[in-house]
Amino acid sequence: MASPELKILIISSIVGILPPLLWLCLFWLREDNAHPEPKRIVALVFVLGMLAIFPAERLSRFAMGFFTQGTFLLIAAQAFVEELMKFLAAYLGAMWHNRDFDEPIDAMIYLITAAIGFSAFENVLFMYYSVDGGGMLTGLHSNALRFIGATMLHTLSSATLGAFIGFAFYRSTFIKNKSLIIGLILATLLHSMYNGLILMQGNSETSGYLTIFGMMWVGIIVLLFFFEKIKDIFRPNKLIT
Secondary structure (H helix, E strand, O other): OOOHHHHHHHHHHHHHHHHHHHHHHHHHHHHHOOOOOOHHHHHHHHHHHHHOHHHHHHHHHHHOOOOOOOOHHHHHHHHHHHHHHHHHHHHHHHHOOOOOOOOHHHHHHHHHHHHHHHHHHHHHHHHHHHHHHHOHHHHHHHHHHHHHHHHHHHHHHHHHHHHHHHHOOOEOHHHHHHHHHHHHHHHHHHHHHHHHHHHHHOOOOHHHHHHHHHHHHHHHHHHHHHHHHHHOOOOOOOOEO
8 A cells, every 4th residue: 555655645746746847748739730849759858857947956956055044136037046947948859950940939839838847846846845835825825826826827937938949949059058148047037027026915814816827818818919929930041140
């Protein structure tokens, strides 16, 4: 018979991973139906996104030694670490020396995949410790809030970076690098603002959280607009400088 800890881990893994994975497969990957990415590459990026939480956690703890707890500088440093780790997961898994990374929309697809993998593993950890500490209903409630908020936030921030990479896909190396840096900064700011607003809410009323989640949904709608714009980018006859 499985131990209680193993049962909690199994349930946490299913509940934490399945909703984000379904969101990825049934929604985001369909945005690239014309030229879908190889499933093995998508799976690799998803797993690397999950594993990216380990170096992100270590670097976040390292940052705590330099900035005061609760300050915006610490929030921004930890957000930057997570955005960088998600980008590296997508870059190493799919965007570096990969012949299938051949159109602008691919950048958004791979960044979103890494982000959802990262968020899914975060969900597992939150679910596990919530169930272990407060029971199944507490864990399910905690995971539902994380899926609505944090999963959307990770998706939105990484997709912002992916959009900047996509818009610069056919540009010179200098412009690509510039767009990468700007995209990473904006993703970090977006992530930092969300974390800061959540910390400000504390234990206040639910309406405050619903407002923040509503802002995330507006961001998702804007993200869909950028998807359509990037789909319309065609390969030029020569490199654009």
